[in-house]
Amino acid sequence: MGLFSSRRVKSVDEKFADYVTKELGDAENLDVTEEVLQRFAQEAVDPFTDKMSQKVAELILADVGTFRQNAKQDRGFDRRLKKRWGEAFRVFQIAQACAQEAGERALQKEIDGLTSEQRACWQALVELHAKACRVAGEVYALLSRGFPEGALARCRTLHEFAVTASVIGNSMDDAAHGDLAQRFLDHEIIANFRQAKQYQMDYRSLNLPPVEDEVIERLEKRYEEMIAKYGEEFKREYGWAKRYCPDDNFRALESKAGMAHMRSYYQWASGEVHSGARGVRLNSSEFRGRRILRVGKTNSGLAEPASMAINSLRQTTFVLLVKGTGGEVDMTDLVSMKALEILRKKTSEEFSAAQAVVDRSEEKFSKERRT
Structure with a gap:
């Protein structure tokens, strides 16, 4: 099994191991072997990974040549695609x-x-x-x-x-269902209230501000009005179409x-x-x-x-x-x-x-x- 993409040169991802190897070699002037990697990891896992991830990220971002090569290949693919499928x-x-x-x-x-x-x-x-x-x-x-x-x-x-x-x-x-379009439009109120309630349960985890209580109260009032107008089944995902x-x-x-x-x-x-x-x-x-x-x-x-x-x-x-x-x-x-x-x-x-x-x-x- 393999991965298929339109690229023919090394991508940034493919060069990741090369970047790690280069940084280890530059930093310690050591041959990169499994024993060396294990020793580094055992001595200071967190400092090592923090330092290496920062360095690797910097090398990736600085590798303008690879980015340009990939962009050039993408442009070439797009030209060939347009040539074949243009009409x-x-x-x-x-x-x-x-x-x-x-x-x-x-x-x-x-x-x-x-x-x-x-x-x-x-x-x-x-x-x-x-x-x-x-x-x-x-x-x-x-x-x-x-x-x-x-x-x-x-x-x-x-x-x-x-x-x-x-x-x-x-x-x-x-004639019996001429109000279906209005039911469809009104069902937005059901979705709005449900999404607001869900957000109120999630906002702390998202580190975001809550919906104001007044807004929730207005949404709930409109929600209850729709249920009173159309019935309990209107709550369902396709409740607007139930009848x-x-x-x-x-x-x-x-x-x-x-x-x-x-x-x-x-x-x-x-x-x-x-x-x-x-x-x-x-x-x-x-x-x-x-x-x-x-x-x-x-x-x-x-x-x-x-x-x-x-x-x-x-x-x-x-x-x-x-x-x-x-x-x-x-x-x-x-x-x-x-x-x-x-x-x-x-x-x-x-x-x-x-x-x-x-x-x-x-x-x-x-x-x-x-x-």
């Missing part, structure tokens, strides 16, 4: 910009004629869409630097936005949104968020006959996160345009939706084509290596 990146950015512009137009629309429930729906969908646009930008930033697994983690969040937006949008066609979706968990919300088929992708992306064994094991792969652990950038595996991100962003945008202003869709909205769908397909095609080039290049290298 795919360009289409991704265009699709993201199209979705963002659609959201900006929705924000400027007249909402005076909407009912209170429709206004709540508009507010929830606008805010969900705005954050989805931001997270899509984060996905692009990670993909364009060679971190597809990090992008995949953010795709998980985008999927949650798409599901939540879809559920809220669908509820507007259900609309009796099984108030995210899997059930996926089904209500018609997106249950994305469950396996969601679980895959979850492996890049949590510390479970499955996700940890996914951080390794076979590379040229060896099992390697990923510690750096890669020029492969960008297609799936890119497609997932644009799919979720498209879904969130469509819900906003169709449901965000009381179901009134104008010609500009229709054009935007059709354009975004074309760009979604184009993004998937370009990333798949770029991955195929990478795969062919690696296959050619492997053949040449065997001959």
Whole structure:
């Protein structure tokens, strides 16, 4: 097993032992052997480690040459990545910009004629869409630097936005659940109070000031008002959706949104968020006959996160345009939706084509290596 990164020269970490050896040799003019190290440690462990750690840290910080070499290699990798994936990146950015512009137009629309429930729906969908646009930008930033697994983690969040937006949008066609958007917005009060209580338990350990008692009292009052308004079940993580979706968990919300088929992708992306064994094991792969652990950038595996991100962003945008202003869709909205769908397909095609080039290049290298 080995570690895989894009670097070809010694990194600062790899030079750590060299720095320790140099400092010992300079300080005592001794041959560095295991016996010497043991003697130093036995005579004065703390003074020794304090002195050595300070010296090593100073040497690392002063090693400008290694830092520059690594930075140069990173720039070279980024240039090669852009050369191979540049067109795919360009289409991704265009699709993201199209979705963002659609959201900006929705924000400027007249909402005076909407009912209170429709206004709540508009507010929830606008805010969900705005954050989805931001997270899509984060996905692009990670993909364009060679971190597809990090992008995949953010795709998980985008999927949650798409599901939540879809559920809220669908509820507007259900007379019995037209207040779902308001429930979603009001649930912030539950989260605020819980986080404040948690902070009050932790602030001493964090060496931070407490939340003022008056603030806690106001939060608790609002919390109790929400429980009185919506019931005890509103306390739950998805309590805002309990009446609309009796099984108030995210899997059930996926089904209500018609997106249950994305469950396996969601679980895959979850492996890049949590510390479970499955996700940890996914951080390794076979590379040229060896099992390697990923510690750096890669020029492969960008297609799936890119497609997932644009799919979720498209879904969130469509819900906003169709449901965000009381179901009134104008010609500009229709054009935007059709354009975004074309760009979604184009993004998937370009990333798949770029991955195929990478795969062919690696296959050619492997053949040449065997001959």
